[in-house]
Amino acid sequence: MSLIEDKFAKLDTEHAPGQEGRLVSGMAVGIGDTLGGTPVDFSHGDVNPAAFAPPPTALEAFIAGEARGGSQAYTEYRGDRTLRGILSERLSLFTGKELDGENELILTPGTQGALFLAIASCVVAGDKVAIMRPDYFANRKLVEFLGAETVPVEMDYLNTKEGSGICLDQLEAAFKAGAKTFLFSNPNNPTGVVYSAAEITQIASLANRYGSTVIVDQLYSRLLYSGVNYTHLRATDIDTNNVVTIMGPSKTESLSGYRLGVAFGAKHLIARMEKLQAIVSLRAPGYCQAVFNTWFAEPDGWIEERIRQHQSIRDDLLGIFLAVPGINVRPPEAGSYLFPQLPKLSVPLYDFLAFLRSQAAVTVTPGTEFSPNHTDSIRLNFSQNHSAAVHAVERIAGLVDRYRA
């Protein structure tokens, strides 16, 4: 295999969420009948009106942006200056720490764009990067694309009541071994756990001690369930030159179709990210940038109602999963992911997922996308029509019983 073939083999998207349509059906034949019901694609949230549509003001903001013409189409590579001013105030308020919109903030094509730019601005080939297991599936691939080496840090989320269960000794060992960058999501994707204040404080203090940069993906930090305390890493005493925070309106706010994200933090890293964005995609789509005007400025009560609806779906789905013998799941404290661990099955995980699609009209993402250890887990994005999601999870429970080892 040539160098470049090897490089791209590591970026395989065959089982990535949303790519199921490109999967070539396997030979495996399922047992028993098809279960009827509304098809549900748990690989991503449903942004249709019957589930969770964008805020009503988003499209208007886009149309107003298009009408502004050239100044909105051709912004600086880091994004429209006026918008960066507005967003820096809102993000400063949200995270509890001052933010300079002129130098410490960049608008990107989605949080995926922000993640790529942030990592590529910290890491060169041969570097070591600490990443969590499990965590967002692209993290590992980003590090590998850059020719860097991942140093995994485990989290014992299933046996932890408060916080993520991150193994801080492993994180310190990674820093000691030379990892100068640590990348993690909080709330964690795929488990929905929120790191405790103590964990975040200790991450900050380890980063300061070893002079490491921390990139924290806070994509779901607005969707917190009742009673959950959230600690913003950037508001701790972490060295401000060593932290970049990533967010975006694609999930809680259902604005994925506009491809918008932000990264904010260390000025020298934001400057690098802009240079790189200039050659990767020029800028976040100009007219779409205008939709940021509506972010953190949704109609009164809109976010609260959205959280309430997600919490109610979460509770119903948890109830179904927990009634199935052998299924183990941590109740998510934030976001819209469930990451149940399944009992031992009579078929391999990818076959089981193919049966879920063909026999139950349900699409989920295999745990192996998030960690090589999680061959027994599946991820569901439950930002779906409530009743369709409940019936789909009942079908999953049915097939778990059917294919139980």
Added chain:
Amino acid sequence: MSLIEDKFAKLDTEHAPGQEGRLVSGMAVGIGDTLGGTPVDFSHGDVNPAAFAPPPTALEAFIAGEARGGSQAYTEYRGDRTLRGILSERLSLFTGKELDGENELILTPGTQGALFLAIASCVVAGDKVAIMRPDYFANRKLVEFLGAETVPVEMDYLNTKEGSGICLDQLEAAFKAGAKTFLFSNPNNPTGVVYSAAEITQIASLANRYGSTVIVDQLYSRLLYSGVNYTHLRATDIDTNNVVTIMGPSKTESLSGYRLGVAFGAKHLIARMEKLQAIVSLRAPGYCQAVFNTWFAEPDGWIEERIRQHQSIRDDLLGIFLAVPGINVRPPEAGSYLFPQLPKLSVPLYDFLAFLRSQAAVTVTPGTEFSPNHTDSIRLNFSQNHSAAVHAVERIAGLVDRYRA
């Protein structure tokens, strides 16, 4: 300087088009009075109604896309399947060669996104990549970001009447020296020259002989002036596994604010590009993708009228430049760029450009963005309001005389 500092120093955007607002003013003091007139920013096209607005159907197509909801927001990473089917037919007709929309086409965030993905899918650190001088400023930076080495190929556009004046001996020498990738724009950015049929045929035959991949950026291939013949590289006898063509509706069609581009060609390279897109920006903005429905389907006569208007501006600006002693310029055969070579000035190029901004309200891009040899040239994107462009070029002519050495 650390490895990563060095890497990003090569990606400097200080003098890149559109970034002039971030330039810190120098100390140089200009001679004489300020010249009055409508400010013109020639660093990019003007998409406002007084100049060249998007086709009237674009916004409607976006709104229809948004209304489709989830299926338009969450397409495959390579873009919406139905749209790829539609576009493959239109691009096949346009380029004169069959195209399989399922496997040979990817939708990207702008042609910038397509360029990045295409190069990164062909090149690993240490490789050699042949690029033209002059050519689009990002080409060199993309190669350097990947840790590869550029092998420059010159073109004698000022002394060539038909075709670009590419030095095919240099291209062959680059291939002999191990360059497995050749990247060029046709029509050329910044000069507006179109490669002759003989040149394109010889590029194809050299690529076949040395087994090299050619990435051809055809961004301006719809905006051809009267009497110009255009040869699509992919329609020659070049090995179809070794060619990727890049286009997009950002320029001629003024749709830059939607961030849309396409790459089409070798199936294995398109597959790599999709894997990389998945971690760099996920996909071209979903709702924006719907605007592709209007591409190559503009209202009757719309493109023809647009070409006519650009040709008329081109002729007027050429007339002004050619009347200035010492200015040398090749009449562009396509696109909306002029790349005049200026006479020897009494001040360095960057100071002259600063005086153009402060004394003449005119922004242009320095030739050094396109080739280190072009310290005496400037690029103008003349997709502007006709009369404002004429008066702005008269002011440029005035300052050339004022600062003549």
